[in-house]
Amino acid sequence: MNTSKHSQFAQELDARVARFGLRVAAGLSERNQALPADVSERLRFAREQALLKARSARAAQSELAPSTQLVRNGASLALFGGKGSPRWLKFASLMPLFMLVLGLALIQHGQFYEQILAAAEVDTALLADNLPPSAYSDPGFSEFLSDEQD
Incomplete structure (x- = not known):
């Protein structure tokens, strides 16, 4: 019951964010027609640079993602590197206890x-x-x- 309320809230929040983004984009596109050509060109160049940076950031993040995975063990979460963690890592994690x-x-x-x-x-x-x-x-x-x- 609680998870369905949480997922319903998350979906509603995502829909509101998407609507807000569409309204902002429509307002910017509407005012873009009235801008001088040199300002439009600078904005286009800045947009392309921002997209390139965003793509490189996503690529760097996707390269790091396989090294750490969240594995659900019962009611707790544990960080393990890959499918099977080595025995020494399990032993090392129990050693302080x-x-x-x-x-x-x-x-x-x-x-x-x-x-x-x-x-x-x-x-x-x-x-x-x-x-x-x-x-x-x-x-x-x-x-x-x-x-x-x-």
Whole structure:
């Protein structure tokens, strides 16, 4: 439904643009009859030059067009060069994602290892000291341990 509205809007827009272009061309052609001959000749030469530039621009664009093609894969668009892309290109496009996941896994492992080392230091300090059992229930005991380690 949405695509039909979009295509209908595009067709209506194209028709309006074409009508506007025809009106402008008719107005210019009408006033062209009243121009002096030298002005008409300069306009004709400028028109030919513009057409040559437009043709060369279209030719250059058509030479570049086959090198990049849009290929529709499901709900996403991907740029590929030609019918079959090489395997190394597919691998290279997935490499940044793989490296990101690997980096995040290494960071998580490092954080986990640091937490284990911190807990081991606290346990070692607790087991090495001669403290009465009431000291473990004291609320300031954890502060004492953190001050002693610094």
